Amino acid sequence: MTLQLMRDLQHYIRFSVFAILIFTAPVAFAQEHDEAAHGDEHSDGMVDTKQEVDQYILHHIQDSHDFHLFSYTNDAGERVHVGFPLPVIIWTSNGLTTFMSSEFHHDDSGEVIVEKNGLKFAKLHSKIYELEQGASEVVLDEEDHATNAHRVLDFSITKSVVGILLIGILLFIWFRGLAKQYKTKKIPTGFGRVLEPLVIYVRDEIARPNIGEKHYRKFTGYLLTVFFFIWLLNLAGLTPFGFNVTGQLAVTAALAVFTLIIYTFSGNKEYWKHILWMPGVPYLIRPVLAVIELAGAFLIKPFSLLVRLFANISAGHIVVMSLIAIMFTLRESLGTVGSTGLSLLLSFFITLIEVLVAFLQAYIFTMLSALFIGMAVAEHDHDDAHDVAEGAERRADVI
């Protein structure tokens, strides 16, 4: 048994190494040399002032149109960016336009103009702008907004989209494999053995107690999907690829809206009655409660879900990046060895905490989703008039 498990594990590790190699192979070929676009950096090419660190962190938190792993300055004094480009797919005034993001040459300040489909495009603060007719370069106003260019509908495969697709495919392969195994075997083999306890954990510790024995099966699929999706994307955010998918408001908002739709449409009569005309309270208070309950059901619950995930993951990324940046910001006062050592120590331990947070946030999102769904499908076996008397009776029984 153990031998079998070890063989499976070895097989899996071999596969993982292979997958990582394949995935990182394009990196070596995607090096780019450019000098002109980075006038704002220091002559030694290093990020070594607090302002630049701030910019770098903010840039990392945002979604981007290419994978940027690292940059360095070679002996000839050229800036070398290592990463790989991603396709840009935009809907412009001349229709669908596609090109690779490498045409922007890592420019993010609107300096590099790309001509495609008879139109000119520039990238500014990770957003793609279409220049107005006749304009040849982007003109910025005092607040750094473009005055002669406008945003386009952007369907690009950005870094976050790559992350979502990657995790989606991974989840599909893993769980398809796990589901297939149950047709022929009672116990899964290989990587399924890692997944099965997690699935059972979500089912028995999250779905069953919060939704209730009668209805939990219907919602377990959604809860499992959300749990693994968020967890794996959180973990992907801790890899050097620097995904920050669950730290994007759009992504967490979409997830929260899924939960909102599910608990709104599966709510039973009792649920709506408790929202709109709360039984067991004086009639004068009922309309007031209805307003509060409606706000709770449609605004506060999804808002708390989306902000919690977004803020936790973004804050985690900012803290990790700031601690890494200690080696630049404190270099003068602590020396190279001192600041690097401090940065390594702090960022190592905070990253370990982030691994825990990655799980915890996935757990909390799933748990609260289950709780909200559970509230919507809960069946009350009492009505308002007998509420107090029955409750007292039941308490008496327990005692």
Place this chain on the structure above:
Amino acid sequence: MYNLIGAGLIVIGAGIGLGQIGGKAMEGIARQPEATGKIQTAMIIIAALLEGLAFGALFLGK
């Protein structure tokens, strides 16, 4: 300036609240170790709600 003071106040309040939740949960677990699982679940839910409030306030105050 004022939003920074506000952010500080939020963090102080959330810290006190989280301390209360964690401390009481510890007491509860010490008194009834067999209820550890239930107490932890309830603790995490309440902590998450508090955290949502704190983050919401920070987010709006930013």
